[in-house]
Amino acid sequence: MSIRIGIFGYGNLGRGVEAAIKQNPDMSLVAVFTRRDPSALKINTPAVPVVHADNVEDYKDNIDVMVLCGGSATDLPVQTPALTRIFNCVDSFDNHSRIPQHFAAVDAIAQESGKVCLISCGWDPGMFSLNRLYASAVLPEGKDYTFWGKGVSQGHSDAIRRIEGVVDARQYTVPVEDAVNAVRNGEYPEFTARDKHTRECYVVVEEGADKARIENEIKTMPAYFADYNTTVHFISLEELKRDHSGIPHGGVVIRTGKTGGGNEHVIEYSLKLDSNPEFTSSVLVAFARAVYRLSEQGVCGCKTVFDIPPAYLSMYSPEELRKNML
């Protein structure tokens, strides 16, 4: 009687979901769906079938929750609505500014299909969002701040790789310590982008490449780097592989505020993650449990982390939770 999970898309996130299911004894993996040639895809759970995405509907009675592991730019805006016609779903849609549109599109379909789909799950959006909400509800007169890092930004790393002469690159987003401390001290600072984060780039270039030109192209790149203090380190491919092959990330949400009698308070939530995709996957899997439970209760529609009673995430019973965690 375990919760039957499907994985749609098998990149870093899909592999993370596969690994996370093994840590949750009330769940089992039914199938991995891919748009590639299934016979060419080796997964880490040999007994589980790899199925072409075109045949996903064959599994409509065998999967309780589909965990979508595609990208937010082009995959999820299409896949989440399409799969919500057939399955309860969880996705990690992280394009913050487009969440209202995504919600509306998915909700319309979920209401029709009678399924539950939880969107924008992970750590930001996700756990960080929850902490922004809880902190603002508890301290309505206050201000919250989110800092990201130190961690690898895939988007910024990709932007560097597109520069002529660059072989490979890794970009770290780093919070400015003085800025974090000013927030913690209750100074309620106003920040520009530059004040909050710096960008550290580790770049491998072709032999004979013009490093001065590449460094300048990085530092002046609009949207990605121009508004930040950016440092560029040229390193060898060996160094990149040896020292920068992980995908760590993390950050902190801080809210400072005054209660009615004038006293100051600081609420802080921080994450230090050795693997961004594995942690995100673990969050997706916990919320998949909640989606299953909501669906069993006859609920349907699009949901976010804000709508989920925390107890629904846990494999423990309400009695156990009250006894051991409250």
Added chain:
Amino acid sequence: MSIRIGIFGYGNLGRGVEAAIKQNPDMSLVAVFTRRDPSALKINTPAVPVVHADNVEDYKDNIDVMVLCGGSATDLPVQTPALTRIFNCVDSFDNHSRIPQHFAAVDAIAQESGKVCLISCGWDPGMFSLNRLYASAVLPEGKDYTFWGKGVSQGHSDAIRRIEGVVDARQYTVPVEDAVNAVRNGEYPEFTARDKHTRECYVVVEEGADKARIENEIKTMPAYFADYNTTVHFISLEELKRDHSGIPHGGVVIRTGKTGGGNEHVIEYSLKLDSNPEFTSSVLVAFARAVYRLSEQGVCGCKTVFDIPPAYLSMYSPEELRKNML
């Protein structure tokens, strides 16, 4: 159309609730109930009536949620069930080991009366409990640790005051920094009580009192001090009033764990509170909003923070939350 709140009990917590209501424009204070002589009680909201506890039932149609501000030792075990017969309620019952019994007693009555009662709200139990639950659901293979302080423990301060020759006292619980850092470093340490916290006592004694005897009585007091490294400072009443009149508290919940691929992660939630009762009150008021909303939906029964969809705590609409906080 604001949410009509009653306050039952007017000590530090009751005054904190009164102050918090003023920060929440969708709420209004209807009455303060006291077991003392109402005419002798001055509250900080002059237009609001102070009513004797015996007459609380007169308000059964005028109060949406009653916030109970009595103590956990003797008040709440009696008051919460009694008032749940008449009102939706929130309490801050914090005797962790007796929560299951308190829940059962309150739930039986709430099911009968058709009311919602949320018990054990505040920061521990409360916000810390939520963070233990979220973190354990996301990192099922891991271990969590809760450290309290630096902050004033009322119970320990009272225990010192009962010693002969003591005029007044303030006891601070202080987390051991090396212990916190060992947890953060992912060392999964096993701790005794002594390893995690020290106890700092500031004590005012009568003229001519035997300080050596008093210090010894404190340091050897079972349950309260004997199992901890305890420091005793004798100070003057003036110093106590000048330097130790606040009621700060706080602490941190840390969970470290491995995801399925073997990567390590650290989740940390910390509070730094200038006023323990004011912060607790602010949490109670946010959850009172959730209790009101659940009751409006026809829900009844005993609830805890684990059962509440986070969005129910916020004065903002689901649309606003998705747009601005997700």
